[in-house]
Amino acid sequence: MSIADQVQGLMDDVLGPEPSPKRRRLDSNSPQSSYENDQKPDLDTPTDAGNGYAFEEESETGDQPTASNSQTPRERDQQPDDSRPLGVHYKPYMTLRGHKRGVAAVRFSPNGKWVASCSADCTIKVWNAQTGTLVHTLEGHLAGVSTISWAPDSIVLASGSDDKSIRLWDVRTGKCMPTALTGHHNYIYSIAFSPKGNMLVSGSYDEAVFLWDVRTARVMRSLPAHSDPVSGVDFVRDGTLVASCSSDGLIRLWDSNTGQCLKTLVHEDNAPVTSVRFSPNGKFVLAATLDSSVRLWKYVEGRCIKTYQGHKNHKFSINACFGTYYDEQEDGEESAFAMCGDEEGKAVIWDVNTKTVLQVLDGHDDVVLGVDSSPDSSMVATCSLDGTIRVWKNSPDK
Numbered sequence: 001m002s003i004a005d006q007v008q009g010l011m012d013d014v015l016g017p018e019p020s021p022k023r024r025r026l027d028s029n030s031p032q033s034s035y036e037n038d039q040k041p042d043l044d045t046p047t048d049a050g051n052g053y054a055f056e057e058e059s060e061t062g063d064q065p066t067a068s069n070s071q072t073p074r075e076r077d078q079q080p081d082d083s084r085p086l087g088v089h090y091k092p093y094m095t096l097r098g099h100k101r102g103v104a105a106v107r108f109s110p111n112g113k114w115v116a117s118c119s120a121d122c123t124i125k126v127w128n129a130q131t132g133t134l135v136h137t138l139e140g141h142l143a144g145v146s147t148i149s150w151a152p153d154s155i156v157l158a159s160g161s162d163d164k165s166i167r168l169w170d171v172r173t174g175k176c177m178p179t180a181l182t183g184h185h186n187y188i189y190s191i192a193f194s195p196k197g198n199m200l201v202s203g204s205y206d207e208a209v210f211l212w213d214v215r216t217a218r219v220m221r222s223l224p225a226h227s228d229p230v231s232g233v234d235f236v237r238d239g240t241l242v243a244s245c246s247s248d249g250l251i252r253l254w255d256s257n258t259g260q261c262l263k264t265l266v267h268e269d270n271a272p273v274t275s276v277r278f279s280p281n282g283k284f285v286l287a288a289t290l291d292s293s294v295r296l297w298k299y300v301e302g303r304c305i306k307t308y309q310g311h312k313n314h315k316f317s318i319n320a321c322f323g324t325y326y327d328e329q330e331d332g333e334e335s336a337f338a339m340c341g342d343e344e345g346k347a348v349i350w351d352v353n354t355k356t357v358l359q360v361l362d363g364h365d366d367v368v369l370g371v372d373s374s375p376d377s378s379m380v381a382t383c384s385l386d387g388t389i390r391v392w393k394n395s396p397d398k
Contacts, residue, residue, distance in 0.1 A: 085396035087328040088337060088349055088358040090380055093393035094132040095363075098125055102385035104146045105319065105370040109154040112375045114171065116157055117389050120144035124159050126171050129374065132391070136174035140167055147190045151197040151214075158200055160188030166202055168214070179217040183210060189317075190232045190275075194239045199256070201242050203230030209244045211256060221259040225252060231317055232275040237282040243299075245273035251287055253299055265297050267304055274317040279336075286338055288313065288320040294340050296352065308350040310357050311342035316367050318342065323349075323373035323380065325358075325394070339380060341368030347382045363390050 101120040108115055115127045124138040143162035150157055157169045166181035186205035193200055200212040209225040226246035234243045242254040249270035253263040271291035278285055285297045292313045296306035320340040327335040336352040345364035350357055366385035373380050383389045
């Protein structure tokens with residue numbers, strides 16, 4: 001399956017049989033792994049800005065966001081070609097029930113057809129994104145499952161568990177691939193496929209980042225990434241960089257080819273970082289931290305250029321994501337939003353440039369641990385310790 005056009009010159013619980021590090025602030029008491037080092041990417045800034053991600057830079061001021069004043073959506077003939085509604089007006093679409101314990105993560109498939117969820121009940125579930133029908137319950141892990149990632153073909157789904165293994169599943173059959181990916185010495189905390197689907201990156205409570213060859217199920221590189229458990233990992237859009245974050249307060253950028261650490265990002269507050277996500281154009285990194293903040297980093301320059309606040313997050317490892325919408329106040333131009341859960345059962349959506357709170361999604365009875373946006377952002381999903389997944393659909397009706 002083809003990958004996105006490459007940008008130029010990129011450089012830089014839920015409770016299981018044992019408590020999962022996915023849910024609460026981490027402490028460090030686990031072993032480290034070995035480091036391998038071997039063509040360093042060009043350090044020039046990428047040139048592909050992309051709609052909705054040419055962010056306006058500003059010094060960090062800690063400004064508190066304010067709720068936006070929405071306008072009436074424009075008539076259909078004034079809307080963009082794909083008929084997506086203007087603005088952000090997500091409405092409850094469906095609630096997916098079936099997990100027996102808290103749900104740690106939720107992910108839309110790249111083709112938008114499926115929603116996958118994982119839970120402390122040791123299972124992964126695959127749902128039809130349009131109807132909410134349960135397609136598969138994937139069983140095989142011996143402990144709670146904290147993280148999932150789709151391959152680019154939307155056929156293979158990877159899962160990482162407190163049983164220290166990563167499993168690959170064929171969602172057409174619901175069957176597990178014969179060989180599990182084993183090598184971490186502690187809980188698997190976060191995983192992500194490369195854009196080509198041939199590599200997988202994993203972060204663990206053992207403080208290491210592993211790069212895996214998916215075809216051979218073997219570790220290609222083991223990086224002693226952090227001094228505390230690794231809470232998040234991600235691949236950049238062309239696969240040349242890996243980002244990792246940790247409760248040690250650091251975000252690190254790695255050359256996926258050589259294993260070399262190219263950049264370390266740290267905020268002056270040094271709050272534990274719970275998740276990290278590259279922007280779709282590969283120029284920025286979005287990081288959630290345990291000081292109730294989500295920060296946008298221009299990582300080539302090592303600068304935090306935006307801080308989003310208005311949610312509560314002090315104890316739990318909560319994920320953040322990007323999405324896009326058509327701005328009512330900018331003649332329907334495509335803009336970007338950032339989204340993050342919180343500890344009071346909500347999810348908050350901010351405009352990436354203005355930091356304005358576009359919408360607060362309130363529907364869960366417990367901590368919202370995971371959020372995700374569908375490929376076209378027509379839907380978003382949230383999952384919670386209350387054991388449910390909620391899917392929200394953007395609607396022109398307020």
